[in-house]
Amino acid sequence: MSNERQIQDEDLMDVAQDHEQAARLRKALKVLAENPKVGGKLQEMAQEVLSGRMGMKEAIETPGYMDALGDRMNQIRHAAENQTAAEREESRAKFAEWQKKQDEEEDRERAERDGPSLNLVTGPRRGGGRGHR
Template sequence: MDKERQIQDEDLMDVAADPEQAHRLRKALKTLAENPNVGGKLQEMAQEVLSGRIGMKDAIQTPGYMDALGDRMNQIRRAAEDQTQAEREASREQFVAWQKQQEEQEEKERAERDGPTGNIVSSPRRGRGGGHRG
């Protein structure tokens, strides 16, 4: 997948409410596509969308992909239900730390996208100032 074309955030604006949501969606798809623990139809769907071979709207209307997503959500729910109270507390703590790390990363990426680059060097424009006018 490294050499394939990759969609950009803008390519997800048909399903996203705003550019920030499109960015988070693309990031989530990338995580699904690259995580070897995902596998199966869910990973295939993420790879297909990221490569541009299928649009996100089409993916969410594809029964096999939505069944895979539903199955994964059920696995997560069952795993959460089977946790002990101590495991739940540890999971919450891990989630809070992970969420803080994600927010910091998002803030850094947002600053890089939206902020001044600082590295742009431009040469003086010709034709301005006292030159010839005619």
């Protein structure tokens, strides 16, 4: 998939409420597309959307893809229900660490995207750079 065209955040604005949500959605799709543990229809859907061959809205309306998402959510729910108290605590700690990293990365990306550009090109000053009289 590395040689294929990749959609940008703006391409997801038909389903996202704002640019940050679009960025998070694209990032989530990328994780689904690249994680070998995902596999099947869910991974296929993410790859189709990221490549631009299918829009997110179309993917949402495709029963096979939404069935795969529902199945995965049920697997996650069942796994969570069958955890021991120690496993739950370990999962919470891992999630908290992961969430902290995600927040830091989002803050960094937001600062890069919204911050002032250091590559501003300006024209010559009026008056040839001489002081005001």
